[in-house]
Amino acid sequence: MGLFRKKSQPIPYHGDLKTPLLSFGRDVFRLDDAVRGVLVTGGTGSGKTSGSARALAMAYLKAGMGGVVMCAKSDEAENWRAYAKAAGREADIIEINEQAERRFNFLDYAQATLGQTFEGNLLSVIDTITEAATASSGQGDGENRFFRDNAREMVSHVLPLLIAVYGRLTVRDIVAFIDSAPTSQAMVADETWQAESFAARTIAAASLLMDSDPDLEIHGEYWLTRFADWSDKTRSSVVSTFTSTVYPFLTGKLRDLFCTHTNVLPEMSHSGAIILLNLPVKKFGAMGEVSQKIFKFLWQVATEARQPEGTKRRPKPLRPVFIFADECQFFTTERDDEFFSTARSARACGVYLTQDLPSFYSRLTKGGEHGADALIGKFQTRIMHGNVDKTTNAAAAEMIGQITKQQASQQQNINRNLGEGGAYQPHDVAQSDNSGKGMGVSTTLSTYRDYAIPPDYFTNQLRNGTKANRYKVDAIIVTAGRTWKHSRANFIKAAFDQRL
Numbered sequence: 210m211g212l213f214r215k216k217s218q219p220i221p222y223h224g225d226l227k228t229p230l231l232s233f234g235r236d237v238f239r240l241d242d243a244v245r246g247v248l249v250t251g252g253t254g255s256g257k258t259s260g261s262a263r264a265l266a267m268a269y270l271k272a273g274m275g276g277v278v279m280c281a282k283s284d285e286a287e288n289w290r291a292y293a294k295a296a297g298r299e300a301d302i303i304e305i306n307e308q309a310e311r312r313f314n315f316l317d318y319a320q321a322t323l324g325q326t327f328e329g330n331l332l333s334v335i336d337t338i339t340e341a342a343t344a345s346s347g348q349g350d351g352e353n354r355f356f357r358d359n360a361r362e363m364v365s366h367v368l369p370l371l372i373a374v375y376g377r378l379t380v381r382d383i384v385a386f387i388d389s390a391p392t393s394q395a396m397v398a399d400e401t402w403q404a405e406s407f408a409a410r411t412i413a414a415a416s417l418l419m420d421s422d423p424d425l426e427i428h429g430e431y432w433l434t435r436f437a438d439w440s441d442k443t444r445s446s447v448v449s450t451f452t453s454t455v456y457p458f459l460t461g462k463l464r465d466l467f468c469t470h471t472n473v474l475p476e477m478s479h480s481g482a483i484i485l486l487n488l489p490v491k492k493f494g495a496m497g498e499v500s501q502k503i504f505k506f507l508w509q510v511a512t513e514a515r516q517p518e519g520t521k522r523r524p525k526p527l528r529p530v531f532i533f534a535d536e537c538q539f540f541t542t543e544r545d546d547e548f549f550s551t552a553r554s555a556r557a558c559g560v561y562l563t564q565d566l567p568s569f570y571s572r573l574t575k576g577g578e579h580g581a582d583a584l585i586g587k588f589q590t591r592i593m594h595g596n597v598d599k600t601t602n603a604a605a606a607e608m609i610g611q612i613t614k615q616q617a618s619q620q621q622n623i624n625r626n627l628g629e630g631g632a633y634q635p636h637d638v639a640q641s642d643n644s645g646k647g648m649g650v651s652t653t654l655s656t657y658r659d660y661a662i663p664p665d666y667f668t669n670q671l672r673n674g675t676k677a678n679r680y681k682v683d684a685i686i687v688t689a690g691r692t693w694k695h696s697r698a699n700f701i702k703a704a705f706d707q708r709l
């Protein structure tokens with residue numbers, strides 16, 4: 210596709226929800242499944258990346274999707290370059306990396322595109338920053354809430370002042386304002402502070418505009434009273450955690466990448482671009498996490514807002530787009546819940562991977578496990594690889610549910626296991642066959658309820674690839690509301706090949 214495709218030629222894609230993407234024997238995973246989200250779990254080395262995620266990535270690329278790839282590990286971008294090459298989509302890769310050839314000024318972008326929803330959404334960007342800061346700080350939920358609510362309030366009073374006075378927002382100005390804001394009433398009254406401080410000069414300039422925008426008075430008052438009167442301890446903890454998270458955006462590569470000009474837009478993925486956010490968390494730490502979360506947030510907003518092309522009578526189906534997040538616990542945000550609730554109509558296909566539920570819970574700040582469970586519930590397809598984590602395995606067994614199994618005495622086990630379906634006895638019954646024919650052997654059958662897939666099945670019955678397993682990776686797949694043809698049950702055991 211790359212060499213001979215003219216730049217202006219659109220990348221073909223499949224937009225029909227019935228489009229088959231993957232098949233498992235007689236069962237087909239279609240675009241309609243993809244837009245309802247996939248969550249992949251499995252212990253380290255169980256084959257998530259090289260098995261199911263790779264198969265999904267290849268299928269999505271071959272269907273012409275664009276999308277965004279979150280990078281937790283350093284080899285993620287390399288994997289995707291290989292997938293794109295194998296799918297003939299190499300030319301569509303756009304990489305945001307430390308070379309900073311591709312740049313994205315997120316405040317300019319937000320201001321230019323969010324229109325009426327700008328302030329609310331921009332605050333959500335700021336929330337993303339503070340959320341990431343608190344997620345990596347290990348603070349408890351109560352402390353987090355307190356810090357974030359106050360940081361949000363603080364920033365909500367600086368943005369309108371800066372926009373009104375300067376017409377443009379920069380990270381430098383936000384930080385300069387907060388750093389020079391008054392920390393006591395004595396300072397508010399101090400003439401030197403009034404003359405020299407950036408905050409004081411901004412508030413003074415804003416006061417001249419109050420006739421046309423009376424709200425500016427409320428914002429100015431906040432700094433001169435509430436903020437100035439805070440206890441030093443509270444103020445410094447709120448301010449320092451916020452500013453220390455955004456300081457890195459003021460210098461070096463992060464400034465080049467996110468605070469200069471813009472030559473990559475989230476919307477490019479809507480035309481088929483595969484945007485790799487190659488600032489891996491394992492290498493760049495919290496800043497890799499924060500900057501990817503900011504891009505992701507704005508991508509989600511842009512993706513929800515897009516409208517079908519074509520005429521009103523004959524709209525062209527939207528190009529499906531994906532968001533892939535391996536080690537997704539680094540990238541989940543409160544916004545995900547809302548995004549994935551409407552992802553189907555936005556034709557957005559989420560694929561999130563995590564090792565186990567405790568890792569997933571550990572990084573979500575709001576609502577703890579409850580919030581995490583609500584988010585997990587948004588992914589209608591669950592792909593579960595081998596795992597030794599008890600919580601994850603117990604939850605998987607519980608989700609798949611119980612069936613009636615049969616057991617014969619004399620240890621003749623005739624269990625119908627692995628959900629092969631069939632006519633199970635509806636009641637617990639003990640039957641005897643005393644017909645006296647033949648050798649006169651009597652067999653006692655008893656039936657009992659048990660998990661269709663017991664928790665320990667995940668610890669020792671699923672292959673994890675490598676040569677020893679002939680490159681096969683197994684997983685149990687469950688899709689909400691679906692009975693699989695192959696198993697006649699609500700789950701299927703699928704094998705993925707690591708060598709596509």
Ligand SMILES: Nc1ncnc2c1ncn2[C@@H]1O[C@H](COP(=O)(O)OP(=O)(O)OP(=O)(O)O)[C@@H](O)[C@H]1O
Binds near residue numbers: 251253259260673
């Ligand atoms: N193409 C391949 N051919 C053969 N073996 C592979 C291939 N890719 C990965 N492996 C091996 O297969 C196993 C599963 O690897 P994979 O990276 O997919 O696991 P994972 O579940 O993603 O693990 P993690 O949580 O650590 O990312 C590992 O032992 C890995 O070394």
Ligand SMILES: [Mg+2]
Binds near residue numbers: 257258259535
């Ligand atoms: Mg992996």
